[in-house]
Amino acid sequence: MIFALLFAASTASWALGTDAGTLITNTATLSFEIDGAAQPIVESASAITRVDERLDVATVSRDGGLVLISSPSRQGVLSFDVTNTGNGDEVFRLVVDTDVDEGGFDPELVQLYIESNGIPGLQSGNGGDLVYVGGTDDPLIGSDETIVVYVELNVPDSLPGADEGSVRLSAVAGTFVQALGVTHPDDTGFPVPGATFPGLGDRSVDVVVGLSHEPRASTVSAVGTLQVDGPIVSMHKTALAVSDGTGGSRVISGAEITYELAVQVVGTGSVGQLVLTDQLPPELAYVPGTLMLDGAELDDDFLPAGQDDAGFDHATDTVSVAIGSMAAGSGLRRVTFRAAVR
Amino acid sequence: MTVKEIRMFRRFVQVLGLALLLVGGAAHAGVELATSVKKVVAVLDENGQVTRRLEAVESVVPEDVLLYTITFTNAGDETVDAGSIVITNPLPAETVYLEGTAAGSGTEITFSVDGGETFGKPETLEVQRDGTTQAAQAADYTTIRWIFEPALDPGQSGDVTFNVRLK
Numbered sequence: 001m002i003f004a005l006l007f008a009a010s011t012a013s014w015a016l017g018t019d020a021g022t023l024i025t026n027t028a029t030l031s032f033e034i035d036g037a038a039q040p041i042v043e044s045a046s047a048i049t050r051v052d053e054r055l056d057v058a059t060v061s062r063d064g065g066l067v068l069i070s071s072p073s074r075q076g077v078l079s080f081d082v083t084n085t086g087n088g089d090e091v092f093r094l095v096v097d098t099d100v101d102e103g104g105f106d107p108e109l110v111q112l113y114i115e116s117n118g119i120p121g122l123q124s125g126n127g128g129d130l131v132y133v134g135g136t137d138d139p140l141i142g143s144d145e146t147i148v149v150y151v152e153l154n155v156p157d158s159l160p161g162a163d164e165g166s167v168r169l170s171a172v173a174g175t176f177v178q179a180l181g182v183t184h185p186d187d188t189g190f191p192v193p194g195a196t197f198p199g200l201g202d203r204s205v206d207v208v209v210g211l212s213h214e215p216r217a218s219t220v221s222a223v224g225t226l227q228v229d230g231p232i233v234s235m236h237k238t239a240l241a242v243s244d245g246t247g248g249s250r251v252i253s254g255a256e257i258t259y260e261l262a263v264q265v266v267g268t269g270s271v272g273q274l275v276l277t278d279q280l281p282p283e284l285a286y287v288p289g290t291l292m293l294d295g296a297e298l299d300d301d302f303l304p305a306g307q308d309d310a311g312f313d314h315a316t317d318t319v320s321v322a323i324g325s326m327a328a329g330s331g332l333r334r335v336t337f338r339a340a341v342r
Numbered sequence: 343m344t345v346k347e348i349r350m351f352r353r354f355v356q357v358l359g360l361a362l363l364l365v366g367g368a369a370h371a372g373v374e375l376a377t378s379v380k381k382v383v384a385v386l387d388e389n390g391q392v393t394r395r396l397e398a399v400e401s402v403v404p405e406d407v408l409l410y411t412i413t414f415t416n417a418g419d420e421t422v423d424a425g426s427i428v429i430t431n432p433l434p435a436e437t438v439y440l441e442g443t444a445a446g447s448g449t450e451i452t453f454s455v456d457g458g459e460t461f462g463k464p465e466t467l468e469v470q471r472d473g474t475t476q477a478a479q480a481a482d483y484t485t486i487r488w489i490f491e492p493a494l495d496p497g498q499s500g501d502v503t504f505n506v507r508l509k
Contacts, residue, residue, distance in 0.1 A: 017403075017404030017405070017508075017509065018404055018436040018508055018509050022436060024402070024408075024434045024436050024437065024508065025434060026377055026379065026410050026431065026434050027377065027431075027432070028375060028377050028412045028429055028430065028431040029375075029429070029430050029431075030373055030375045030414055030427060030428065030429045030430075031426075031427075031428045031430075032373050032422045032423070032426050032427045032428070032494075033422070033423045033426035034418075034420050034421070034422055034423060034426075035420075035423065036423065039373075042372075042373055042374070042375045043375070044375040044376055044377045044412065045376065045377065046377065047377040047378055047379040047410060049379055049399060049400070049401060049402050049408065050400060050401040050402070051401065051402055051403065051404070051436070051508065052401040052402065052403050053403070054403035054404055054405075087403065087404050205401065206401060208403045210403070
């Protein structure tokens with residue numbers, strides 16, 4: 001009940017169904033006359049019909065389309081409404097799938113939240129929205145009430161522009177979890193419309209699975225999609241080769257390692273004033289005159305100032321190469337240099 | 343017998359007499375009235391046609407369609423006057439009447455939109471909506487009334503029906 005009060009926030013436009021457990025009573029009366037004389041009115045016994053709990057749910061994306069993400073956040077939040085469209089109160093288990101669409105990328109689930117602080121949008125941390133843990137925080141949603149769910153996601157790097165990644169949020173009725181142990185719409189034995197669960201409804205009436213669980217038209221789940229927008233910079237450092245001075249490739253004192261810093265910009269748009277830096281650890285010494293960009297030699301001295309922005313800074317043991325502006329999808333820029341093992 | 347026992351015996355005789363009076367009163371001029379309910383289930387047959395069948399029902403869920411049947415029987419030994427049988431059925435509050443479903447052979451059927459104060463044919467009924475007077479819809483009906491035109495001889499019976507959808 002605490003949850004029901006907490007989440008009874010949104011107004012919903014769904015038609016209200018008669019509450020589970022209600023008794024529908026029909027009674028007729030009859031009047032008649034015999035030889036012109038009115039007789040006492042007759043009342044029928046009542047036909048009484050119990051209202052069972054129809055289990056229905058509508059999960060809907062709140063985002064109204066693609067949610068754009070751009071570097072450097074690498075994070076996206078998708079939001080959903082979960083409405084109990086049945087006629088009884090029900091606990092729901094929330095489940096997220098991140099491997100939804102063919103192609104595109106798979107976002108990485110960070111955390112689920114339930115809107116609880118009354119401030120639109122996701123706020124995490126102190127005073128923020130409620131962190132949801134499946135099986136522990138399953139919300140009780142009253143008939144015709146809606147909760148808002150936020151799905152916080154990480155986005156992998158190295159994405160092409162306009163690439164899309166989708167997740168699916170499902171609201172699985174607690175009755176299914178309790179009675180069948182199914183926790184996901186794709187589980188074998190997930191109930192279909194018309195399935196009944198005797199005595200598990202509100203006020204111990206039967207539960208009947210409603211049409212929202214129709215396999216091909218299910219509203220148990222909804223999909224939300226992130227799209228890469230704006231540039232995302234990704235860099236990888238690789239040791240290309242080791243030369244130990246004896247024709248071998250052992251990493252021994254005096255051996256020289258060839259490093260490559262490969263940078264690319266993905267997504268859309270471009271970045272400006274891109275500078276690649278790599279600080280060497282104490283075990284490595286820069287080999288002078290080995291700095292190259294895309295196979296072209298660079299010198300080490302940063303001179304003339306203002307024109308040459310590449311070199312090796314001895315004070316900080318850092319290789320630094322200014323790339324300048326770089327457009328998304330323009331391919332890789334490669335910086336290579338060698339360092340010697342001390 | 344003690345005084346107490348005498349009092350108890352007198353009380354017994356009084357109750358017995360009352361019971362006999364009740365049984366006797368119901369015996370000679372009575373119409374019995376019964377209601378029953380079935381669920382109307384639409385099924386797709388093998389030719390792809392939707393057919394409807396009736397199922398016994400203990401419980402329903404919202405949007406289910408119910409058929410109520412009201413059966414009246416002359417259980418007395420005198421003929422009931424022609425045109426005098428009036429059956430009144432207030433619609434359960436949780437249901438909506440389905441247009442055109444009220445039936446009953448030999449009956450004149452009228453509806454009320456004011457809780458049974460007044461009755462009329464569907465085309466004559468009006469309701470106030472949004473500050474204006476508008477033609478009533480089936481969903482506005484509160485009560486159905488059947489007037490059975492023929493006389494009903496002892497042992498004869500008839501029935502009337504209507505459909506509703508559970509809100």
